Amino acid sequence: MTTYYQLFASFFKIGSIMFGGGYAMLPVLEHEVVDRRGWLTGEELIDLFALAQCTPGVIAVNVATHTGYKKRGVVGAAFSTLGVITPSLIIITIIAAVLNNVADIPAVQSALAGIRVAACALMINTMVKMWKNGIKDWLGIVIFAVISLLAVFTDVSTVWLVLGALLTGILSFHSKREAEK
Amino acid sequence: MSDLFLLCWEFFKAGLFAVGGGLATLPFIHEMARNYDWFTEADVANMIAVSESTPGPMGVNMATFAGYKTYGIPGALATTFSVVLPSYIVIIVIAKFLDKFSENPHVIDAFYGLRPAVCGVVLSAWLSIFRIAVLTLPRFQETGAWADLVNPAAAVIFVLLFVLSSRFKRVPPVAFIASGALLGILFL
Numbered sequence: 001m002t003t004y005y006q007l008f009a010s011f012f013k014i015g016s017i018m019f020g021g022g023y024a025m026l027p028v029l030e031h032e033v034v035d036r037r038g039w040l041t042g043e044e045l046i047d048l049f050a051l052a053q054c055t056p057g058v059i060a061v062n063v064a065t066h067t068g069y070k071k072r073g074v075v076g077a078a079f080s081t082l083g084v085i086t087p088s089l090i091i092i093t094i095i096a097a098v099l100n101n102v103a104d105i106p107a108v109q110s111a112l113a114g115i116r117v118a119a120c121a122l123m124i125n126t127m128v129k130m131w132k133n134g135i136k137d138w139l140g141i142v143i144f145a146v147i148s149l150l151a152v153f154t155d156v157s158t159v160w161l162v163l164g165a166l167l168t169g170i171l172s173f174h175s176k177r178e179a180e181k
Numbered sequence: 182m183s184d185l186f187l188l189c190w191e192f193f194k195a196g197l198f199a200v201g202g203g204l205a206t207l208p209f210i211h212e213m214a215r216n217y218d219w220f221t222e223a224d225v226a227n228m229i230a231v232s233e234s235t236p237g238p239m240g241v242n243m244a245t246f247a248g249y250k251t252y253g254i255p256g257a258l259a260t261t262f263s264v265v266l267p268s269y270i271v272i273i274v275i276a277k278f279l280d281k282f283s284e285n286p287h288v289i290d291a292f293y294g295l296r297p298a299v300c301g302v303v304l305s306a307w308l309s310i311f312r313i314a315v316l317t318l319p320r321f322q323e324t325g326a327w328a329d330l331v332n333p334a335a336a337v338i339f340v341l342l343f344v345l346s347s348r349f350k351r352v353p354p355v356a357f358i359a360s361g362a363l364l365g366i367l368f369l
Contacts, residue, residue: 016236019353051283054292057268058240059202065272074273081269085261088237088245093257095231096249107366114365116226116314117335118358121343122233123307126204134296143294147301158208158302162198169294175286
């Protein structure tokens, strides 16, 4: 029988060793949830991962919530979700506190300026991955172009842009057209 | 107090509308930097760097950082819980009531439209961060000289780190972030 503590502990471990997100964390999840605990089969994990990408929110959190719910219901889901976010809470709070206290030192400001440049460079790789994953045909390019222009040049809220794209997607009947091909 | 509530509400919205993981939370946090005086756009760039170089899901890391920056530890707790609450609710509802949710054609269609849009809003947030990290727009507006548009040292570091990080994909991001810090101390 899976205990609440096991759910918390396993996802705490996942939260403290996974970096970044997306498919990079799949091996970490697989090792703990499939091989070690046997909570899911490999196939179930892949399905869950696909589902987690099709639901709002952070993917790792979605996987944690779903696994916890499957094993021990609503309370189990709460424990696994808390497990996966607790390492972030601790680590990030410490870093943010330290940064706040040293931010006025000139060398730290230069380091932060360098870090921002690095973050900017690394983001391009992530964006290329997102592009390959998400944009498959001309309609995808049109949606991308329209949303980019609106996001860069107007003050329309991101929420509305996301909702508009969602509606466009539904009205495109993409899967029906694909099936007819 | 009402401000803390507003902060929670904004992160709840981010958790509800950020789809696809990774940087999906970023456009929402960036929008908060523009609409409120909780943190600046430079802070957002720092958040990305810290979130990429520490363990844990990026969306959660950025939410915790933003919350701490705004209201200290209570803020960090509030934003972190707010950003995951929508997932918690949505996942349980789907697990309970919707069988084969991800195979539903309407869901597939919705995501067909959503993914390019997420690329678009992330690109827009990236441009703002690029502007403060690599460009020197205030100086350019003052002098009008094209040479004053770019910070040359930052541009060189940017190109260098981009080329290295896209060539050596197995090197963890924290290595590039640390190199950025070092090069920053030396040249910026």
